[in-house]
Amino acid sequence: MNRLKSKTMGPARFPRGSYTVSASGNIVVSTLPGSFSRDRMLAIGKVVLSALSSARDLGTPFTELAADFAGVEIRARDLAGGAIIFITPQEY
Amino acid sequence: MPVPEKGAEGHPPQPGTRRILILDDDQDFLDAYSRILSRLPSRPEVRVATCATRALAMLDSEPFSLLITDLRMPKIDGFQVLLGARRRFPTLRTVAITGLGDQQYRARAYASGIDLYTEKPTTPTEIRLFSECVDALLTRDSHEGGFRGIQSKSLMDLIQIECLSQHSGVLRITRGSLEGRVWIAGGNVIDAEVQDLRGEEAFKQIFAWKTGHFEILPGDPKRPRTIYNSYESLLLDSAQSLDESAADDDEQIPEAQGISRTLAPLARVRGVETLLLLSAPAQFESWAVENPEELAGWTHCLLGEFQELGEALNAGPLRAIEAAGSVRGAVILSQNGRELMAGMDRKLNARLIRAAGKELATHLGKE
Numbered sequence: 001m002n003r004l005k006s007k008t009m010g011p012a013r014f015p016r017g018s019y020t021v022s023a024s025g026n027i028v029v030s031t032l033p034g035s036f037s038r039d040r041m042l043a044i045g046k047v048v049l050s051a052l053s054s055a056r057d058l059g060t061p062f063t064e065l066a067a068d069f070a071g072v073e074i075r076a077r078d079l080a081g082g083a084i085i086f087i088t089p090q091e092y
Numbered sequence: 093m094p095v096p097e098k099g100a101e102g103h104p105p106q107p108g109t110r111r112i113l114i115l116d117d118d119q120d121f122l123d124a125y126s127r128i129l130s131r132l133p134s135r136p137e138v139r140v141a142t143c144a145t146r147a148l149a150m151l152d153s154e155p156f157s158l159l160i161t162d163l164r165m166p167k168i169d170g171f172q173v174l175l176g177a178r179r180r181f182p183t184l185r186t187v188a189i190t191g192l193g194d195q196q197y198r199a200r201a202y203a204s205g206i207d208l209y210t211e212k213p214t215t216p217t218e219i220r221l222f223s224e225c226v227d228a229l230l231t232r233d234s235h236e237g238g239f240r241g242i243q244s245k246s247l248m249d250l251i252q253i254e255c256l257s258q259h260s261g262v263l264r265i266t267r268g269s270l271e272g273r274v275w276i277a278g279g280n281v282i283d284a285e286v287q288d289l290r291g292e293e294a295f296k297q298i299f300a301w302k303t304g305h306f307e308i309l310p311g312d313p314k315r316p317r318t319i320y321n322s323y324e325s326l327l328l329d330s331a332q333s334l335d336e337s338a339a340d341d342d343e344q345i346p347e348a349q350g351i352s353r354t355l356a357p358l359a360r361v362r363g364v365e366t367l368l369l370l371s372a373p374a375q376f377e378s379w380a381v382e383n384p385e386e387l388a389g390w391t392h393c394l395l396g397e398f399q400e401l402g403e404a405l406n407a408g409p410l411r412a413i414e415a416a417g418s419v420r421g422a423v424i425l426s427q428n429g430r431e432l433m434a435g436m437d438r439k440l441n442a443r444l445i446r447a448a449g450k451e452l453a454t455h456l457g458k459e
Contacts, residue, residue: 011408040405047401051394055415058383058390060422060435062415064442067398068449070408090408 011071014089021045023081032087041085048076048083110136110157110230115147115173116189117165119419121212125160128219132227142419144168146365148176149380151184153359157230160187162212174206182267185229247299248327255279255323260311265298272298275315281326282317291318292326299330355379358434361451363444365420366435381435391433395426412449416442423449427456 019030025045027038048065055062066075075086112129116122122140130138136157141147144165151159159177163170170188177184187208207229213222247265251274254261258279265272272286274295284295319326355367359379368384370376373392378384394413402410413424421436423445434452436445 012406014407043401043404047397050397051413054390054394055417055422058386060417060419062417062422064416066414066442066446067402068411068414068446069402069405070411072405072407074407 011069011090014072014087016088018084018086019045020079020084021049021082023049025049028082036087044074044085044087045083048074048085049081052076052078052083053081110134111155112136112138112158112160112226112230113141113147113150113156114138114160115141115144115165115170116162117142118162121162128223129226132223132230134227134230136230143382144170144173145382146380147173149366151177151181153379156181156184158185158187158226160189160226163188163190187226187229247301248331251276251281251323251327255281260313262309262312262315264309265301267301270301272301274298275312277311277313277315277317279323281319281321281323283315283319292321292329295319295326296330296333299327352377352379357455358432358452361434361448361455363421363437363440363448364434364452365437368433370431370433371429387433391424391431395424395431399426412446412453414442414445414449416440416445421445423452425449425453425456427453430456432456 015033015036017030017032017036019032019041020028021041022028025042027041027045030041032041051065052062055065062078064075064077066073069090071090073086073088073090075088076083114122114125114129119142122142126138126140129136139150139156141150145168147159147161150156159173161170161173170190174186174188177186186206187210188206189210189212191212208225210222210225213219250263254263254276256279260277263274263276265274270286272294273284274281275283281295284291284298286294286297289297321329355369355377358364358367358369366381367379368376368381368387368391369378370388370392374388376384376388378387381387395410398413399410402408411425413422415422415424417438420438421440423432423434423436425432432452434448436448440448
């Protein structure tokens with residue numbers, strides 16, 4: 001995952017948009033600009049799907065999950081095993 | 093500052109409002125009956141729990157007048173909850189509900205000391221009758237304390253009655269698993285005993301109980317006298333000691349209610365239903381969590397995965413993970429080397445969960 005890391009200081013600037021991942025982790029459709037790499041989308045999708053799936057296994061299924069980072073909010077909604085993921089840059 | 097908790101209708105509970113706790117693993121039943129019962133003439137505040145662990149933790153942390161529990165539930169069934177509740181909260185009114193018309197269930201439920209056994213009401217008439225019964229139980233109840241047998245009489249009243257009438261007897265007082273005895277001979281209190289305490293010290297301890305059961309046993313003429321004060325000055329001294337210790341008691345409330353000092357302020361944040369705080373991967377404390385070991389492992393892994401993702405994306409520090417769900421929401425955060433997982437009321441929307449998360453982070457930062 002380290003190869004995705006930016007060399008800039010402080011949080012990177014993130015675009016605004018959303019994309020959908022299937023239950024198997026593939027990207028179905030995206031509104032994010034091309035500057036936001038597919039690898040990044042896949043990395044986010046993998047962690048989000050794993051979180052939703054493990055919460056289901058624990059008996060507390062989540063319909064929505066948000067990771068609040070200093071530089072970006074990653075919000076995901078469960079879509080029958082897959083997810084729709086919203087990327088929103090944080091305002092400084 | 094914690095936001096005051098709201099009642100089922102969305103209004104802050106009024107002082108003196110009676111609380112009902114409904115325990116059932118059927119969320120639809122809970123939704124329907126919290127609406128129905130919150131409209132009773134006595135306007136109670138209705139709280140719900142979907143599992144026994146959560147229900148017992150709620151009973152520990154705030155005063156309830158009435159517990160309504162389903163009898164058939166996975167893991168811990170309603171009978172176990174009733175037994176635990178009766179033992180720990182002797183004045184709590186209890187109602188057992190079941191989908192079954194089984195006579196054995198009925199007999200077993202009444203044997204456990206419940207106030208009412210009923211099948212789950214389904215028709216409008218049954219619902220109305222059930223509501224009336226619940227309201228009657230609530231209005232019969234008294235939050236102000238009192239000893240069953242002579243409702244609304246304090247221990248001071250009981251002792252005065254016995255002493256003024258020059259009786260000899262042993263007053264046996266029980267409060268949950270505790271049992272105390274006060275020996276009265278010829279209108280004088282001559283001895284008292286509770287746990288390892290004897291004499292005036294024991295009397296003062298028993299005197300501090302605000303609720304319980306009592307019975308008067310025959311006198312014990314061979315009991316050695318350890319208390320020589322008149323009953324009037326004994327009652328006066330005990331009342332004075334009680335007033336002086338009131339401030340200290342306030343400080344001790346969180347521990348006494350089955351929640352640690354660290355978790356108590358977090359539990360008061362609006363919408364928090366369960367708590368788990370990890371200070372190291374295998375070192376944690378929890379409140380109202382059914383499966384703490386499993387949840388501790390999950391919380392630690394989840395935070396680790398998102399923190400790693402944040403580093404890879406150069407997204408800056410992870411402030412919190414928030415979730416909404418059909419069973420429960422969640423706030424998960426890491427601060428000062430500790431990890432917190434708070435189970436949240438499923439009715440809270442994303443904005444309220446975020447607000448609660450910020451409040452939890454503030455509390456955790458103060459520690």
